[in-house]
Amino acid sequence: MSESYDVSVVGGGPGGYVCAIRCAQLGLKTAVVERERMGGICLNWGCIPTKALLRSSEIWHLVHRLDEFGISADNFKFDIAKIVARSRAVSKQLSDGVSFLMKKHKITVIAGEAKLAGNGKLTVSKDGQTSSVTAKNIVLATGARARTFPGLEPDGKLVWTYREAMVPDRFPQSLLVVGSGAIGIEFASFYQTLGAKVTVVELLDRVLPAEDEEISAFAAKAFTKQGMKLKTGTEVTELKRGADSVTCTLKDKSGKTEQVTVERVILATGIVGNVEDIGLEQAGIQVAGTHVVAGEYGETGVNGVWAIGDLVGGPWLAHKAMHEGVIVAEKIAGVPGVHPLDTNNVPGCTYCWPQIASVGLTEAKAKATGRKIKVGRFPFLGNGKAIALGEADGLIKTVFDATTGELLGAHLVGAEVTELIQGYVVAKTGELTDSELSRTIFPHPTLSEIMHEAVLAAEGAALHI
Amino acid sequence: MATNILMPALSPTMEEGKLSRWLVKEGDAVKAGDVLAEIETDKATMEVEAVDEGWIGKILVPAGTDGVKVNAPLALLLAEGEQLGVVAPSAAKQNIESAMNAQDKPAKAAALKVEVRKSGTVTATPPKPAAGGGTRIFASPLARRIAAQKGVDLATLVGSGPRGRIVKSDVEQSKSVVRALSTKDGAAGSAILGVAMLPDAKLFYPAGSYDETPHDSMRKAIAKRLTSAKTLIPHYYLTVDCNLDALLAARERMNTAAPLVNGGEGRKDKIPAYKLSVNDFIVKASAMALMKHRDVNASWTDTAILHHKEANVGVAVALDFGLITPIVFQAQTKGLVEISAEIKSLATRAREKKLKPSEYEGGGFSVSNLGMLGIKNFTAIINPPQSCILAVGAGEACPIVVNGKIEVATLMTVTMSVDHRVVDGSTGAKFLATFKQFIEEPASMLL
Numbered sequence: 001m002s003e004s005y006d007v008s009v010v011g012g013g014p015g016g017y018v019c020a021i022r023c024a025q026l027g028l029k030t031a032v033v034e035r036e037r038m039g040g041i042c043l044n045w046g047c048i049p050t051k052a053l054l055r056s057s058e059i060w061h062l063v064h065r066l067d068e069f070g071i072s073a074d075n076f077k078f079d080i081a082k083i084v085a086r087s088r089a090v091s092k093q094l095s096d097g098v099s100f101l102m103k104k105h106k107i108t109v110i111a112g113e114a115k116l117a118g119n120g121k122l123t124v125s126k127d128g129q130t131s132s133v134t135a136k137n138i139v140l141a142t143g144a145r146a147r148t149f150p151g152l153e154p155d156g157k158l159v160w161t162y163r164e165a166m167v168p169d170r171f172p173q174s175l176l177v178v179g180s181g182a183i184g185i186e187f188a189s190f191y192q193t194l195g196a197k198v199t200v201v202e203l204l205d206r207v208l209p210a211e212d213e214e215i216s217a218f219a220a221k222a223f224t225k226q227g228m229k230l231k232t233g234t235e236v237t238e239l240k241r242g243a244d245s246v247t248c249t250l251k252d253k254s255g256k257t258e259q260v261t262v263e264r265v266i267l268a269t270g271i272v273g274n275v276e277d278i279g280l281e282q283a284g285i286q287v288a289g290t291h292v293v294a295g296e297y298g299e300t301g302v303n304g305v306w307a308i309g310d311l312v313g314g315p316w317l318a319h320k321a322m323h324e325g326v327i328v329a330e331k332i333a334g335v336p337g338v339h340p341l342d343t344n345n346v347p348g349c350t351y352c353w354p355q356i357a358s359v360g361l362t363e364a365k366a367k368a369t370g371r372k373i374k375v376g377r378f379p380f381l382g383n384g385k386a387i388a389l390g391e392a393d394g395l396i397k398t399v400f401d402a403t404t405g406e407l408l409g410a411h412l413v414g415a416e417v418t419e420l421i422q423g424y425v426v427a428k429t430g431e432l433t434d435s436e437l438s439r440t441i442f443p444h445p446t447l448s449e450i451m452h453e454a455v456l457a458a459e460g461a462a463l464h465i
Numbered sequence: 466m467a468t469n470i471l472m473p474a475l476s477p478t479m480e481e482g483k484l485s486r487w488l489v490k491e492g493d494a495v496k497a498g499d500v501l502a503e504i505e506t507d508k509a510t511m512e513v514e515a516v517d518e519g520w521i522g523k524i525l526v527p528a529g530t531d532g533v534k535v536n537a538p539l540a541l542l543l544a545e546g547e548q549l550g551v552v553a554p555s556a557a558k559q560n561i562e563s564a565m566n567a568q569d570k571p572a573k574a575a576a577l578k579v580e581v582r583k584s585g586t587v588t589a590t591p592p593k594p595a596a597g598g599g600t601r602i603f604a605s606p607l608a609r610r611i612a613a614q615k616g617v618d619l620a621t622l623v624g625s626g627p628r629g630r631i632v633k634s635d636v637e638q639s640k641s642v643v644r645a646l647s648t649k650d651g652a653a654g655s656a657i658l659g660v661a662m663l664p665d666a667k668l669f670y671p672a673g674s675y676d677e678t679p680h681d682s683m684r685k686a687i688a689k690r691l692t693s694a695k696t697l698i699p700h701y702y703l704t705v706d707c708n709l710d711a712l713l714a715a716r717e718r719m720n721t722a723a724p725l726v727n728g729g730e731g732r733k734d735k736i737p738a739y740k741l742s743v744n745d746f747i748v749k750a751s752a753m754a755l756m757k758h759r760d761v762n763a764s765w766t767d768t769a770i771l772h773h774k775e776a777n778v779g780v781a782v783a784l785d786f787g788l789i790t791p792i793v794f795q796a797q798t799k800g801l802v803e804i805s806a807e808i809k810s811l812a813t814r815a816r817e818k819k820l821k822p823s824e825y826e827g828g829g830f831s832v833s834n835l836g837m838l839g840i841k842n843f844t845a846i847i848n849p850p851q852s853c854i855l856a857v858g859a860g861e862a863c864p865i866v867v868n869g870k871i872e873v874a875t876l877m878t879v880t881m882s883v884d885h886r887v888v889d890g891s892t893g894a895k896f897l898a899t900f901k902q903f904i905e906e907p908a909s910m911l912l
Contacts, residue, residue, distance in 0.1 A: 337625070339625075403614065404610055404614065405610055406633070431608060431633055433607050436606050
């Protein structure tokens, strides 16, 4: 006898559990099937535990600057086991919090692995037992995992993915990070700040290749100054695993090879959707590469089956998945006026040191659209609060359509910019133009004044430079 | 059980129509098949029939109402013995609201806005246009600025943003003609705006110096369709002279040979069974040429060109109140007599506004003939979704040079307007050459 629901969500990550909550709010009888812990990768093995780790490394960085702030202390030590334990505790607290939210909204959580069985049915397997769930609507939110390449497979001991990198048993003195996207750079920054010798290898010609070129150059300079080695236009051709070290063969664009021996390697070369073993093919759901092909409202083409989050492709961000979860829930419930997600309004944040945040088009991409643009830039050095904080290294850049004043993109690097970016996202979503942003009063003294100045600068009207 | 009588869709493209006349009144008993009302669309007048029996409980849309959306309730049909107030007061009220709503000017307002409450119950509220009461217009700053730059009046838009707020995409989609023009060369183009935003002619003439005829739905449709056809379709024109002498001689012989038949109702004399016109030959020749040049018998879509399998030829018919282009379907399979009879029947029914939409929508090609009015040559505007239209001038005696000597021949000039997206110059020219051959030697159509 199978339970019957209005909506059954497969996957309890940020896309899935948010979708479930919204469904429940809209009066739908909802279930979530999760094979591990509620909260998915984000809460348990991604966004949240890494932020806890990076907080430790930030404090470690600050205690080394105590003198600058007139405080004396010495004999600092860190205990990697305690840092990891705190990170795990943070994850557990939040995962438990999600479980509580499920209870609060009377959402049934079913443990196990779900597979589409046709006609609104799911079979759920757990420890060799199978049961079945019936739902008028099924939302697939199975997420993604690290991409691996032949010859460069992780082994969990010497060659890590994000999972092992998050829970090191001891602190590695040297590291090679493959891939300089958000995940790679955050781990590189964490380990570098705590004192490891870190080398980052990037196949493309710059680190953080998705960011605006100027921002990625700014960040590269800061990382290099911290002692990080950046090898761009370079690929890893071989990982020779020793007893407690890995010898990596790197090849640059000219074909020149070199060998680097490190204690551990972290692979961060992108992610692939979890499309396997959920019955997509039998259901007739189209898969392109490693992602489910879905419409702008998450439709899969199969009646009553929807897909959201990392499973349907990028940007691979929890907040994008959450937003899609809400869209699908509202579509299922028939809420009027649901709009598809506009990827131009999805911010991206990287919590390295210095932090990086962006939304919309880079300067190069904006130019490539053929429109006339204007660009504003303002350095942290011109901001009172940044200097008072001792965080004068940073830059905010705005890209506007010169004709309409539309904010096409904003690119930030520096202290706390991941908390600042939302101001520009609100402006973009609400379709504010350069004129409203210029006339907005930003509080003094705050870092947010840099955002204001970067808008004024696009008109050549920045005040403090 | 009270049922709604809904505004029917008379054709796939119909969005709204005019309820011109009620043939029943409240309280009348009706049975299935009874004609209840007349609906006027841009092209035709159609009858709405009852599909069930009962009595007319309430007329929701008064006669003469323009712009009634498809599927808007027109009247409430009650079963025998049912009473309006008792049975469905709330349903009736809701229907009246939505019908009223359907008459609201902003087109999108017709759909009922449904709000889903937390409890899961569904309530219906009439949508409000962004320009509520004509005072404050809710629009994003970016939408306002783009609207100002493009000369779009925000009051004419319905917003798709939160709470009906007008956002950028609403403005961008509002005047696709303006946008298509202004993005053509990448310029924002205020000069082009002048084209799209023609001044109001009323400003130029003192009141009382003219009589005003409000647009009927056909006039509106002609204006809308032809403006977008002429602005959005890249037209080019091919002209060729055809020698009609052989055709005229053949026509004469055929018409003389027509058997005599009874003159029909009210007539005692005998009349010829048919009288072929030059235009009948032109339609036939077009159909035959279309079958030889299928690239011309085609329609543009964003992703593909549709090559039609039959030669469905539209024939422009002038009406007192506008024009219409009914279609001779599968003209390639029909003889001249059949084509002639069909065009006569279509034209007669068009003048009586009795054409069904299926008789004038679609088609692969059109012929527009102003020869009988003495026009020598003209160019016509393509009739979408077709790609070509043939403008036919008068056959006139002209001097021509044959073997170095001047002779007299009857020449007819035809100009084909061609959609360059679908048909390139040489393809169009080859089609016209075949057409010319069929006209100059009609017997070759038998080959």
